Each structure stands twice: as C-alpha cells, then as structure tokens.
Amino acid sequence: MTTAVKGSAPRAARQAVRPSAGPWRRALGRLRRNRPAMIAGVGLLLIVLACVLAPVYANLVAHTDPFTSGASATTIVNGQQVPVLAQSTEGLGLGVTPIGPTWDPGHYLLGADNQGRDVMARLLYGGRNSLLIGLSSAVLCCTLATVLGVLAGYFGGWIDAVLSRFFDVIWAFPVYLLAICLSVVLLTSGLHLGPIHIDAGSLALPVVIIALIYVPYVARPLRGQVMALRNKEFLHAAVGLGASDLRVMRREVLPNVLPTVVVFLPLMTALNMLTESALSFLSVGVQSPDASWGTIINDGLALLYTRPVITIAAGLCVGLTAVALNVLGDGVRDALDPNARLRGGA
Amino acid sequence: MPEPLLEVSDLRIRFGGFTAVDGLSFSVRPGEVLGVVGESGSGKSVSMLGVLGLIRTPGAEISGSVVFRGRDLLTLKNAEMRAIRGREIAMIFQDPMTALTPVYTIGWQIAEQIRAHEKVSKRAARDRAITLLGEVGIPAPEQRVDAYPHEFSGGMRQRAVIAMALSCNPALLIADEPTTALDVTTQAQILDLMRRLRTEYGSAVVMITHDMGVVSEIADEVLVMYGGRAVERGTRREVFHGPRHPYTWGLLDSVPRVRGARARRLPTIPGTPGAAERGCPFADRCVHSFAACVEVPPLTGESGHLDACWLPEEERMR
Amino acid sequence: MVGYILRRFGAAVLVLFAISVLVFLIFFATPGVDPAARIAGKNADPATLAQVRASFGFDRPLPVQYAMMMKHLFVSHDLTSFVNRGTLVIPQIIDAVPVTLSLVVGAAVIWMVLGVAMGTLAGAMRGTVVDPLVMLLGVFGVSLPVYWLGEVVNLITQKELHDSVFSWVPPLGYVPISQGVGQWALHLLFPWLTLALLYAGIYARLLRGELINALNEDYVRTARAKGLSERRILIKHALRCSLIPIVSLFGLDFGALVGGAALLTEVVFGLPGVGKLTYQALQNLDLPVIMGTVLYAAFFVVLANAVVDVLYARLDPRVRRA
Numbered sequence: 006m007t008t009a010v011k012g013s014a015p016r017a018a019r020q021a022v023r024p025s026a027g028p029w030r031r032a033l034g035r036l037r038r039n040r041p042a043m044i045a046g047v048g049l050l051l052i053v054l055a056c057v058l059a060p061v062y063a064n065l066v067a068h069t070d071p072f073t074s075g076a077s078a079t080t081i082v083n084g085q086q087v088p089v090l091a092q093s094t095e096g097l098g099l100g101v102t103p104i105g106p107t108w109d110p111g112h113y114l115l116g117a118d119n120q121g122r123d124v125m126a127r128l129l130y131g132g133r134n135s136l137l138i139g140l141s142s143a144v145l146c147c148t149l150a151t152v153l154g155v156l157a158g159y160f161g162g163w164i165d166a167v168l169s170r171f172f173d174v175i176w177a178f179p180v181y182l183l184a185i186c187l188s189v190v191l192l193t194s195g196l197h198l199g200p201i202h203i204d205a206g207s208l209a210l211p212v213v214i215i216a217l218i219y220v221p222y223v224a225r226p227l228r229g230q231v232m233a234l235r236n237k238e239f240l241h242a243a244v245g246l247g248a249s250d251l252r253v254m255r256r257e258v259l260p261n262v263l264p265t266v267v268v269f270l271p272l273m274t275a276l277n278m279l280t281e282s283a284l285s286f287l288s289v290g291v292q293s294p295d296a297s298w299g300t301i302i303n304d305g306l307a308l309l310y311t312r313p314v315i316t317i318a319a320g321l322c323v324g325l326t327a328v329a330l331n332v333l334g335d336g337v338r339d340a341l342d343p344n345a346r347l348r349g350g351a
Numbered sequence: 352m353p354e355p356l357l358e359v360s361d362l363r364i365r366f367g368g369f370t371a372v373d374g375l376s377f378s379v380r381p382g383e384v385l386g387v388v389g390e391s392g393s394g395k396s397v398s399m400l401g402v403l404g405l406i407r408t409p410g411a412e413i414s415g416s417v418v419f420r421g422r423d424l425l426t427l428k429n430a431e432m433r434a435i436r437g438r439e440i441a442m443i444f445q446d447p448m449t450a451l452t453p454v455y456t457i458g459w460q461i462a463e464q465i466r467a468h469e470k471v472s473k474r475a476a477r478d479r480a481i482t483l484l485g486e487v488g489i490p491a492p493e494q495r496v497d498a499y500p501h502e503f504s505g506g507m508r509q510r511a512v513i514a515m516a517l518s519c520n521p522a523l524l525i526a527d528e529p530t531t532a533l534d535v536t537t538q539a540q541i542l543d544l545m546r547r548l549r550t551e552y553g554s555a556v557v558m559i560t561h562d563m564g565v566v567s568e569i570a571d572e573v574l575v576m577y578g579g580r581a582v583e584r585g586t587r588r589e590v591f592h593g594p595r596h597p598y599t600w601g602l603l604d605s606v607p608r609v610r611g612a613r614a615r616r617l618p619t620i621p622g623t624p625g626a627a628e629r630g631c632p633f634a635d636r637c638v639h640s641f642a643a644c645v646e647v648p649p650l651t652g653e654s655g656h657l658d659a660c661w662l663p664e665e666e667r668m669r
Numbered sequence: 670m671v672g673y674i675l676r677r678f679g680a681a682v683l684v685l686f687a688i689s690v691l692v693f694l695i696f697f698a699t700p701g702v703d704p705a706a707r708i709a710g711k712n713a714d715p716a717t718l719a720q721v722r723a724s725f726g727f728d729r730p731l732p733v734q735y736a737m738m739m740k741h742l743f744v745s746h747d748l749t750s751f752v753n754r755g756t757l758v759i760p761q762i763i764d765a766v767p768v769t770l771s772l773v774v775g776a777a778v779i780w781m782v783l784g785v786a787m788g789t790l791a792g793a794m795r796g797t798v799v800d801p802l803v804m805l806l807g808v809f810g811v812s813l814p815v816y817w818l819g820e821v822v823n824l825i826t827q828k829e830l831h832d833s834v835f836s837w838v839p840p841l842g843y844v845p846i847s848q849g850v851g852q853w854a855l856h857l858l859f860p861w862l863t864l865a866l867l868y869a870g871i872y873a874r875l876l877r878g879e880l881i882n883a884l885n886e887d888y889v890r891t892a893r894a895k896g897l898s899e900r901r902i903l904i905k906h907a908l909r910c911s912l913i914p915i916v917s918l919f920g921l922d923f924g925a926l927v928g929g930a931a932l933l934t935e936v937v938f939g940l941p942g943v944g945k946l947t948y949q950a951l952q953n954l955d956l957p958v959i960m961g962t963v964l965y966a967a968f969f970v971v972l973a974n975a976v977v978d979v980l981y982a983r984l985d986p987r988v989r990r991a
Contacts, residue, residue, distance in 0.1 A: 174687045177971050179925040181932060182963050185951060186692065189959060190699045190707070275812065282814055283933055287951060302817055309820060310828045317824075320817030327812035335808075405893055409796065429899075437896030444894075449887035452906050453987060454913075463905075464895040499986040515895070 032264070035340035042336025049329040052322075056136055059129035069113075071126035072294045106314050115314055118304050124315050131296035132322060138212050138297065139278030145216035146273055147266050150223035155262065157224070158231025159254055169228070172221035180218050181283060187214045188289035206292045211284060215277045223269050230262050264341040271334035275327040282323050298323045356381045356555050357402070357440075357523055362415035364394075364401045364579075366408055372398045373579040373632075374415075376650070379523065379572075384549065384556040386570030386587070388563060388602065394579035395559045399525050403442055404432045419523070438468040441516035445528040447508035451500040457484070458496030461515045468519050483514040486551075487544060506537035513544065517552055525557045530565060542568055563602050567591055575599050578632025580647075585656035595658040595667055598633050631661070639666065674979050681975040688967040693735050696960055697725075708956045709751050717751060724749070742964065748957050750950075758961040761946060766965075768843050769942035771853065772860055772935065773926045779865035780872060781919065785912075787869065788876025792911075793903055795881065807874025810867040819863045819937035826859055841939040860938040864931065868922065872915060879911035886910075913985050917977050924973025928966030 036042055055062075063071055103117035115124040157168040175183065188211070195205040196213065203209045234240055234257075243253045284290030285299025293300070298319045305315030355378035364372040372394040379385050387395045400406050402417050404424060417424040419440065424432065436442075444450045451460060461483060462476035471479075477496065484492035487510040500508060509529060516524055526545065530538040546569055549556055558569060566573055566587070573590040575583040575598065583596040594600055601620035621636055631637070634644040643661035650659045697704045705721045706713070713721075722728065726737045741748040748758040791803035826835040839856050846853040883889065884907050892902045922930075932944025939945075943962050950958035 170687065173684055174691060177684050177688060177967060177974060178963075179928045179930045179966050179970055182929045182947070182966050185947065186695050186959065186963055189951065189954065189956070190695055194699075279812070279814055283816065286814075286816055286933070287936075287948060289951060299814075302814070302820070306820065309824055313824050313828075316817065316820050320814060320821070323817065324809075324813045328808055331808050331812050403894060405890065433896045433898060435896070436894055442894040444887060444891060446887060450891045452888040452892065452910065454909055454985060463897070467895060467897050467901075501987045512891070 028264075032337075032340040036336050039336040039339065042333050042339075045329040045332035045336070049326065049333060052132065052326055052329070053136060056129050056132035059126065059133055062129055063123070063126040069123040069126055071122050071130055071296070073122070102311055103308070115318055116312055118301075118312075118315055119308055124301070124318065127296050127301055128298070128318060128322060131298050131301050131319070132326075134208060134291055134295060134297040135278050135281060135299070135323065136326070138208060138215070138281045138291070139274045142212045142215040142219075142277045142281070143270055143273040145212060146219045146277070147223055147269055149216065150220045150227060150269075151259075151262065151266055153220065154224035154227030155231050155254055155258055158228040159235065159250070159258060161232070161235070165228070168224075172225055172228075175218065176221045176225070178218070180280065181287075183218045184214050184280065184284055185287065185289055187217070188284060192289060192292065206295075208291065208295065211281055211290045215280050215284075218280075219273060219277065223266070223273065227262050227265060230265060231258055234258055234261055268334070268338045268341055271330045271337060275330035275334065278330070279323065279327055355379060356383075356420065357557075358416075358418040359398075359402065360416050360418075362398055362401060362417065363413070364397055364406065365412040367410055371579050372401065375576070375579070375581055377574050377581065377584065379555050379557060381522065381555055382549070382553050383571050384558060384569055385572045385574060386566035387557060387559045387574045387576060388561065388566050389576035390561055393576040395576050396527050397579075398576075399442070399527060399557060399559060403436055403440060403525065405436075405442075434468070437464050437521075438519040439521055440523045440525065441519070441521040442525040443509075443512055443516050443527065443529045446532045447505055447512050448532065450512055451508065453500055456497050456499055457503070457511045461496075461511075461518050464515055465518050479518065480514070483518055484511065487511070487514040487517075487548070488540070489514070506533055506540065509533060509537075509541055510544065513541075513548070517548060517554070520552060521554055523557065524554045525559070527559045528561070529558070531560070531562070538565075545569065575602070580632055580659065581650055581657075582633065582660070583658040584650065585652075589656040593656070595652070595656070596633075596660050597637050597639050597662065599658075631659070670982070673982055677975050677978050681971045685968060685971050688971070689739065689964060690735065692960060692963055692967070693738055696956060697734060697738075698731060704956075707954070713751070721751060738960075742961065748961055750955050750957050758957050761958065762943060762961055762965050765941060765943045765946045767845070768940050769927055769931060769935065769944060771843075771846065771857060772864070772940055772942060773923065773931055775854075775857055775861040776864035776868070776931075777919070777923055777926075779861055780868035783865065783869035784872030785876060785915070787873035788880060788915075789903070789908060791873060791877040792880030792884065792907075800877070803870075803873045803877060806866075806870035807877075808870075810870025810874070813867060814933075815864060815867055816933035816937045818867065819860070819934055822859050822863050823937065843940045843942075857940075860934055860940060863938075864926075864934050872919075875918065876911055876915055879914060880907055883907040883911045913981065916984060917981050920973050920977025920980065921970075924970040924977075927973070928969040929962060 063069055103119055103121060104113055106114065106116045113123055113125070115128070118124055118127065153168055153172075157165040191203075191205070191210055191214070193205055195207065196203040196210065203213065240253065240257055243257050248256070281290050281297060282299030282302065285297045286303045288300075288303065291297040291300050301319035302316050302323075305312070305317075305319060309316055357379040359378065360376045362372055362375040363370070375394070375398050377385065387399075389395045397406070401413050402424065404427075406413065413425060415425070419435070424435065427435070451457070455463075458477055458480045461480035462473065465471060465476040465479055466473070481492045481496050484496060489495050489507060489510055495503075495507075500511075503511060509532075513529070529545070530541050533541060542565065545556065545558075548554070556569075558565065560566060570587050573583075573585060573587055574581055575590070575596060577598050583590060583594065583599045590599060591603070594603055598620070605619055621638070630645040631640070631648055634640040637644070639662055641661070646661070648659040648661045650657045652658055696707070704725070705718055705727050708725065709717045709721045724741075726734050729737075742759070746757070746759040750756045750758055750761075787799075787803050787806070791800045794800060823841065826838045827841070831838065837855075838859065839852070842856060844852045844856045884903075886907075888910075889902060889907055892906045897905075929944050929947060931942065932947055934940070935942040935944035936948045943965060947959060947962040949955075950962070
C-alpha cells in the first residue's frame with residue numbers, strides 16, 4: 006500500500022525544459038493567426054503585384070503609352086470609332102472632355118485623363134511610384150532614425166542634447182510645411198550636398214525629403230528605449246567585459262530595438278505614401294510626366310464633376326493601400342511590441 | 352461560538368477549462384484574523400476576488416455560496432453588491448504603488464469612498480479622511496491629505512490605502528499580500544498597524560500571504576491552499592505546532608529558523624507550483640505520494656483541525 | 670507651477686528661434702540655389718533681381734541676412750512679394766488667419782466630442798458591434814487622404830446630389846462670421862465634418878486603447894473594491910487618466926492644423942485661409958509668402974506644444990515637478 010507513485014518529472018518542469026522558439030519566430034506565428042492582418046497582407050500583395058505588372062497591362066492589354074498625350078487618338082466603343090478627347094459642350098466649349106470609363110480592358114477601361122492618357126494604365130504606373138516612394142522613404146527614415154536614436158540614447162550627454170534639440174525643432178514643424186519648404190527649394194535645382202547629387206525632378210528627391218521630415222517620429226521613441234536599456238544589467242555586463250561602444254551598440258542594443266523598428270516600417274510606409282500623395286497633389290512631389298496616385302488625383306481635380314472616376318479611383322488606391330498597410334502594421338505591432346505608439350498624421 | 356461573519360462553501364471558480372478554485376470552504380468569525388497561505392497560483396487571491404464579486408474576466412464561472420451576514424453574495428444584484436463593497440467588506444491590494452488613481456489626491460480618494468456609501472458633506476468626508484490618515488500613522492495629515500499618490504513612499508501609500516479601506520468601518524477587511532511589495536521594516540510597521548487597527552475597529556481580517564512569518568504574527572486561524580483547494584485548516588497553534596499536510600511541512604521548513612540547530616541549506620519544495628491534473632493537487636511534488644493520491648483527498652479531521660491528505664496517521668509523525 | 674510655465678515658454682522661444690534659423694537656411698543657404706532668383710520669381714528682370722539683392726542683403730554675411738529677414742518679418746512688417754508685384758506678405762497672412770481658425774476650431778470641437786464619445790463607448794462596450802466599427806473608422810482615419818475625402822464630399826454635395834438631398838448646401842467658399850453666424854457655419858459645415866471625421870476616428874481608436882489599458886489597472890480594481898458604480902469608475906477614474914495622452918496629442922494636432930496642416934482641406938473647399946495662401950504661393954513659387962506662412966505656422970505649433978505641456982501638468986500631477 007505504501008508503494009510510492011514516483012511520477013517522473015513534474016509536469017510543469019517538463020514544459021519549461023522544452024526549447025523555446027526565437028522571439029521573431031513566435032511573433033511570426035502570432036501574426037499568422039491574426040486574420041485581419043493576413044487579409045490585409047494578401048490584399049497588399051495583390052496591389053503590389055498589379056503595379057509591378059503595369060507594363061504588361063499597358064503593352065499587352067491596353068496597347069497604350071500612359072506617358073504621352075494623345076490629343077487626336079481614337080478608340081472603339083461598342084464597335085464605333087470615337088475620339089478619346091471630345092470638345093466640351095458646356096460653357097464656351099474651350100475645354101475638352103476625355104472619354105469616360107468604357108469598362109473594356111482593351112480600350113480605356115477607366116477612361117482617359119484630359120491629355121487623353123489611359124487612366125487605368127496610369128494608375129498602375131502611378132502606383133509603382135507611390136509604393137516605391139512610400140517604401141524606400143520609410144526604409145531610409147527608419148534607418149536614419151535608428152542610427153540617430155541609438156546614438157542619442159546610448160551616449161547621452163551632449164550628443165543626446167544636440168540630437169534631441171534637432172528632433173524637437175523638426176517635430177515642431179508641421180510636416181507638410183517642412184516638406185513643402187524643402188521641395189520648393191530643391192525641386193528646380195536638385196540636391197547637391199557633398200558627395201550626394203540628386204537631380205531635379207528625380208524620384209529620389211521626394212524620398213529623401215519625406216524620409217527626413219519623419220525621422221523624429223521614429224527616432225524619439227527609439228532613443229527612449231535605448232536609454233532604458235542603458236541601465237539594464239546585460240549592458241553593464243557587456244561594457245564590463247570590455248566590449249567597445251560600437252560592439253555593444255551593434256550586438257546588444259540594436260537587436261533589442263529592432264522589433265520597434267520593424268513595427269514602424271509598415272506604418273511609416275503608409276504614412277509616407279499618404280504624404281507623397283499629398284505633396285504630389287500640391288504639385289511639389291512627383292513631377293510630370295511621371296505619375297503617382299497623388300498626381301492622378303490632382304489631374305482628376307479639373308474633371309471632378311465630369312469624369313469623377315479619375316479622382317475616385319486614384320484616391321481609393323491610396324486609401325485601400327494605406328488601410329492594408331495600417332492593418333498589417335497593427336498586426337505586426339500586436340505580434341512584436343504591443344507598446345509602440347505612433348502619432349497619427351493629418 | 353459566535354455566528355460566522357462570512358461562510359464560504361464549495362466555492363468553485365473556472366476560467367474556460369482551467370479551474371482556479373476547486374471547492375473551497377472556510378468561515379470567518381467577527382473580529383477574527385484568518386491567514387490564507389499558499390504559493391502564487393494557489394488560488395488564494397482569486398478566491399477572495401470571487402468573494403467580493405470582482406472577477407471580470409469574460410467567461411469566468413463561479414459557483415458555490417458565499418454567505419455574508421446571512422446573505423449569499425453570489426446571488427446579489429450589482430447595486431446591492433456595490434453597497435457591500437467598500438462599506439461592509441473592504442479590500443487592500445498587494446501593490447500600493449499602483450492601487451491609487453494617480454491623478455487625484457489621497458484625501459479626495461478617501462472622501463470618494465466615504466461619500467459613495469454615506470450621505471455626508473465634502474467637508475465632513477475630508478475631515479474624516481484627515482482623522483483616518485492620522486490614525487494610520489501618517490504625519491501631518493492636514494497637509495498630506497492634499498498630496499498625490501506619487502508624492503508618498505510605498506509604505507505611506509499602503510497606510511493611505513488601509514485608511515481608505517477602514518473609512519467606512521467595514522466588518523471584514525480582505526488584505527491581499529499587503530506587505531509583500533514593501534521593505535522589511537515597513538512590513539513590520541504595517542503589520543503592527545493592522546494588529547492595532549483590528550482591536551480598535553473590531554474588523555475581521557482575511558490576510559492573504561505566501562509568508563508563513565506574517566501568518567504566525569497576526570493570524571488566529573490559518574487556511575493553507577494548494578492548487579485551488581484547501582489542504583489544511585486550523586488555529587494558528589495547531590497549524591504551526593502540529594502541521595498535518597506535507598505541503599504545510601514544506602512551507603514551514605522553508606522558513607529560516609532563528610533558534611535551534613540551523614539547517615545547512617534551506618529546504619525547498621521540489622518542482623514548480625501547479626495543480627496535478629487529477630487526484631491530490633500536490634501529488635506531483637509530494638515526496639510522500641503513494642497509490643491513494645490519484646483520488647482527491649477530502650478535507651477532514653477532528654476538532655476543527657482539518658487536512659486533505661491520504662497519508663496514514665503513523666506516517667505523519669515527524 | 671509658475672516656474673514650470675516660465676521654463677516651458679522659455680524653451681518654446683528657443684525652439685522658435687531654431688526654427689526661424691532652419692527656415693532661413695533652407696531658403697537662403699541651400700547649396701547651389703540662388704536665393705535672389707528664387708525670390709524674384711520666374712523670368713524676373715535684372716532690375717528686380719538687384720532690388721531683391723539689396724532688400725535682403727545678399728552681398729552681406731549670413732547672420733546679417735538673417736537679421737534683415739527677421740526685421741522684414743517682425744519689426745517693419747514689410748516683407749514684400751515680388752511675384753505678386755509688391756503685395757505685402759504680413760497683412761495677407763493676418764487676413765487669412767480667421768478663416769483657418771474658423772475651420773480648425775470648429776472641426777476640433779466636433780472631432781473631440783465625437784472621438785471621446787466613440788472611444789469611450791468602444792472601450793466600455795468591448796465585445797459588442799460598436800467596438801470593431803470604431804476600430805475600422807480609426808483605420809480609415811489614418812489611411813484616407815483628407816483632400817480626397819473632401820473632393821468626394823464636394824462631388825456629392827455640389828454635383829451628384831445637389832439637386833435633391835443637398836440643395837441647401839451653399840457653393841464653396843468662406844463667409845466671415847461678421848456676416849452672420851448661420852451663413853458662416855453653413856459654409857464651413859462640410860469642411861468641418863470632413864476634417865473632423867478622420868480625426869475623430871484616430872482619436873476614438875487611440876482613446877479606446879488607452880481606456881482598455883486603464884480599465885486593467887490596479888486603481889480601477891481598487892475603485893471597484895470601494896463600491897463605486899461602474900459609470901463613475903469609467904468616467905472619473907479610467908477616462909480621466911486615459912484623456913491625458915489624448916489631450917497632449919490634441920494640442921499637437923491642433924497646432925499643426927492651425928499652422929498649416931489644414932492646407933489640403935482649405936484648398937479643396939476653397940477656403941482662403943493660411944493654407945490656401947501657402948498653396949497659391951506654391952503655384953507661382955512666391956518665396957516670401959511661403960517663408961511668412963511657414964514661420965507663422967511654426968509659431969502656432971510651438972505655442973500649442975507649450976500650452977499642451979502646461980495643460981498636461983495641470984492634468985497629470987506627476988509631471989509638475991519634472
């Protein structure tokens with residue numbers, strides 16, 4: 006009766022021994038289970054794919070060049086030859102009314118703009134630029150912010166004081182106005198700063214400008230995180246072992262702030278894309294004949310009451326992409342770092 | 352023997368598939384101090400939150416009965432329960448640093464509780480807050496009444512929380528690890544304070560703790576919990592001088608002794624806390640476990656000293 | 670508290686100074702750009718160029734140029750637009766300020782009321798249909814371009830449904846409040862709603878998150894143990910603490926909007942505010958006007974930030990000592 010039932014190891018102890026997956030893998034698992042984020046991710050993938058395939062659409066389906074105006078072009082609607090640009094019948098009859106949506110992928114699916122260019126093809130090409138600028142400026146912005154934020158937080162002292170004041174000043178600027186200032190000055194002459202040369206009208210210009218203005222948004226929270234890390238034991242241990250500052254920053258600090266940077270990336274891409282579209286709408290972003298969703302909304306403005314589809318379609322593209330990015334970004338944040346915060350933009 | 356103030360029978364609290372409290376029964380008489388001991392996760396805090404109806408997790412199932420002054424609290428409406436909370440039963444939580452709303456003064460928060468239960472003027476409530484703060488040993492209460500929580504030290508905050516809990520003269524005070532977050536000297540002061548207030552206010556106290564030292568100082572009755580169940584119950588004397596459950600033995604052994612032969616290494620209970628899936632919850636970690644332990648042992652015993660263990664009497668001799 | 674306010678405003682003045690230097694440097698010292706040619710406008714004749722050079726002291730060292738610029742702006746108020754043939758910049762800005770203020774203040778009232786109401790509702794009614802709706806609106810708030818939403822609103826109210834449902838909507842434009850509050854409000858109604866809708870979504874979503882965090886705090890449990898009503902706990906304790914970050918964000922957004930972030934809304938709805946002024950200056954590269962509006966904007970943003978910090982100290986006793 007006294008035969009003891011010596012259960013092997015206690016149940017709880019056995020669980021603790023099981024090797025745990027890395028934090029990134031676990032975050033990915035959490036993200037996979039987040040249904041809205043996954044739907045957003047798939048939607049985003051489709052949008053990107055469509056934009057990447059823009060030349061295929063333009064050359065093989067629509068047979069059109071979306072960058073040259075076709076004032077006298079004609080197309081076929083219901084078997085009839087019709088001009089793409091019709092003389093306006095309203096008012097003095099001076100303006101032109103482009104053809105509206107034909108819902109025929111081969112012939113001006115969404116109609117033409119006031120220069121007779123295929124709106125659908127332009128939307129796809131414009132999407133390439135919008136996405137490219139959004140993503141590359143987000144990457145540039147996060148990279149700069151990580152370097153500056155880590156430096157400020159790690160060294161403290163006068164480095165921190167200078168960088169923090171710099172962030173304060175940029176932060177105090179309404180972002181659009183700062184972007185406008187920089188764009189106005191740089192757009193006609195390009196940027197020539199030391200070894201960096203960017204030509205006027207280059208797409209790199211809005212990328213650099215947008216990246217710069219949002220640096221404090223990312224750098225400030227990172228700096229705070231690094232400062233908190235500064236007092237952690239493992240950092241003292243690394244310093245005590247004689248690791249150089251550079252090594253400590255790269256091996257100990259960076260891996261700890263990287264999740265926050267990753268959280269910021271999709272959110273900043275959305276924000277930067279919206280900023281690009283706003284700047285292009287104000288004609289200080291992407292320059293003609295290049296297109297972006299912002300310039301297409303602007304193009305459509307003059308035709309808002311006659312051919313609203315141009316503005317509406319381009320706006321929906323921006324909006325849907327931004328919604329997808331934000332939902333995905335929220336998912337990434339929930340999976341990685343529930344405490345990250347981002348100031349909402351106008 | 353006076354009528355019990357609080358009589359909990361067969362309390363069961365389940366969160367989804369997880370049973371946090373499994374058939375817990377105990378009673379508290381007026382003016383008595385009941386020490387509830389157990390490791391974290393033994394269900395001691397959850398059961399007290401259940402008594403006060405403070406469990407708000409969606410899908411939590413609570414059954415059994417909690418009779419307080421002749422009324423079953425589990426069947427009361429929200430409004431009726433609110434009238435009891437803070438007025439007849441008050442509760443103090445573990446961490447005084449976060450227990451107070453940061454944006455209001457201490458006095459405001461005490462007065463708020465008084466005015467929630469009694470029709471008194473703001474002035475009168477404030478005066479009572481000052482008196483209470485003085486009674487719990489806060490110096491210069493006339494000035495400190497207008498201080499914000501962050502301007503108090505941890506010990507001072509816990510005093511303020513106790514003052515607030517006592518503001519409506521409750522018949523029962525539930526204190527959930529009130530000294531755990533404090534340093535040792537402050538702990539002793541707060542325990543002193545609670546002992547003194549208990550005689551002055553005559554409130555019964557349920558003191559939740561994992562610290563056998565605290566129990567030995569203040570409790571009249573002791574309830575030892577493991578894995579959501581009561582494993583031993585008795586007077587302080589009975590439990591400390593004749594512990595009957597192997598888990599209680601472990602708890603008592605892991606307290607360093609001041610007198611007598613010193614153990615070379617402080618004994619620990621092997622394994623990590625957590626109830627076994629079936630049978631006696633402690634069986635997984637118990638060095639004495641044997642075949643009978645696959646069944647849940649009932650809480651039985653003579654003359655009020657109860658324990659839940661299958662171990663035969665002769666093996667309990669230590 | 671007084672010391673705190675003084676220190677805070679001292680810092681604000683410093684930031685303003687830094688911003689004015691930054692703006693100055695962007696416009697006057699960007700490498701490879703001739704500021705005189707930019708200020709004179711496209712195709713300016715040599716006489717105008719010479720006049721610009723003299724007026725801004727481009728042959729003098731940079732600090733002197735900065736001082737002259739500031740003198741034009743703040744002392745003699747005679748910064749002149751060369752593109753627009755001698756129009757003074759400062760009076761233009763002063764004329765435009767009431768329009769911008771009308772737009773932003775009205776929208777701010779609407780979005781704060783809506784945002785706080787929806788956020789509180791969503792936080793308190795978690796698990797009901799209200800919650801995901803607010804979340805969705807919040808996502809749209811950060812995702813939809815405001816100028817585009819404005820265009821769509823215009824399309825509907827001015828064209829598509831103008832003959833039926835929205836026949837009462839006046840044409841685009843601004844009517845000063847001195848010509849009757851009714852007309853003023855009527856003209857601003859849709860600009861207000863457009864601007865407010867997006868912000869209300871953002872704020873509701875933010876407040877919901879804060880509120881849910883607050884409701885899990887220990888002090889809420891204490892409040893329940895005190896026997897307070899759920900309503901009182903929600904409003905007096907959880908909401909009161911959740912509003913602190915909302916208020917600080919509100920100050921920043923309000924300042925940014927008054928300072929020019931509302932420019933897109935103004936352009937779309939044809940409101941002659943500071944943003945529209947900036948937009949027109951952009952169209953013909955009228956640098957003095959842009960400089961003027963940008964500095965005006967910075968002033969408002971910095972002021973708003975300072976006011977917010979002081980307000981923050983009132984709301985949150987923990988930072989008063991800092």
